[in-house]
Amino acid sequence: MSESVKINQLYYGDNLEILRKYIPTETVDLCYIDPPFNSQHDYHQIYSNIGQEDKAQAQAFVDTWTWDDRAIMGFETITSNADGLSTKQSIELIIGLSKVLGKGSLLAYLVSMTQRIAEIHRVLKPTGSFYLHCDPTASHHLKLVLDAVFCIQGGQFQNELIWAYSGGGRPQDGFARKHDVIFRYSKSDNFTFNADAIRVPYNLDTEKYTSPKAWGSHKGSSKSYAPNELGKIPEDWWVISTINSQSKERLGYPTQKPEALLERIIKASSNEGDIILDAYCGCGTTVAVAQRLNRHWIGIDITYQSVSLILRRLEQTFGAEILETIAISGVPKDMAAARALAHKKDDRLRKEFEKWAVLTYSNHRAVINEKKGADKGIDGIAYIQDSMTDYKQVIFSVKSGQNLGVGMVRDLGHVVTREEAAMGILITLEEPTKPMRQEAKQAGSYQNQLTGQPFDRLQLVTIQEILQGAKLSLPLTHEVLKKAKGQSNIAQEAFI
């Protein structure tokens, strides 16, 4: 299929770099972002369950907002207007905040957000809208930044939306924090707002004189408050359930936002055919809703797990054809790019090479191993159905180093035995040695109980082969079941 039909774009990388390099000025109609703050839960959920020995490293990784080289460079870029996007107010704000807050974690966060908000302002069309989702711990600071970027350049503050929800823990020494803040800004006073697309029914208990029915019999009220037959425009506080363990749309991504929230934002502030940007797109709620509502979209995320999850989410919701309409950028396409990813120094990209290799080879079906320590050597796990009632693991281990040895194959063999897994797959950046191949050959085979099909128990795959399109060739669960029993009622399709 030609490039021209690839109308949607998914970028793997740091949004600041991607926005600067690839997103032209004044091309986006609506941008929503839901950036992480200072907490481990928000940033890399993947390290919430770490073993003791990796704790120090993981800590360095999750604690993104430290006053480090990146923050210093950001501070200098803003204050010297190096990218031409600083306003006088944003320079003075950041200098002023540095005096009030000191050069620490919070300032690092605000520097990072200021740079990105300035880029988002640049890429928005003059009629564009911006929604910034945050929590009350930083919202007051972010509003200053937004005013300094938007309002100074003809933009307008439109709303502070409160997304209210219940569920989760309740402290005994205070009021439970059960809302997020979403700021809505427009780039000018000429912006899209589709009131009729988002109307909701009147609340007849509390709004007895504003419901159309009651209005007829009620005299003496001001005409400007005449009710609308289609319902009312929602207030600036929205009660929408969070994603919980019972939610149908739940993907297991901890910061996943509900589709209903994005649906209201997208319907209100864009039209069919418009371009929607989410520069922190996580598991792809914005892009999935934009797709459903016939908008074009641009998604950016810095972790390959997100890219992988989004591709899978879109494929499962809209069918495999959708993948043909998405241009995916930033994902290694040759050995030089794969090597560059493997050897990146950026601590935010730690383990990205391993994740990319496992998820690509397993066609996004494997899960990344969050646990370390005792599970060292296991980078990912996929599941195959072994019998009518049992699943078995396929264990992935990735080696990005130059020094490969037969011991690595043996180690993986031990892990496969210990875990009672079906097989182990060793993915190597460099070509494995002859003894490694011999060792793998001698490891015997695994026979699937349902199909009787044999597979090598230990398999070696190179990055070169993955780049050429090699994929894990295991039958899908439902295919296995069909072959085994000829049955059509398939309960479990989620795995391989």
Ligand SMILES: C[S@@+](CC[C@H](N)C(=O)[O-])C[C@H]1O[C@@H](n2cnc3c(N)ncnc32)[C@H](O)[C@@H]1O
């Ligand atoms: C709170 S989550 C977004 C969740 C999303 N709204 C959803 O419903 O799935 C924030 C995301 O931002 C990504 N992220 C963090 N820093 C980034 C950066 N500099 N560039 C691009 N993505 C980034 C994280 O990987 C994470 O997936």
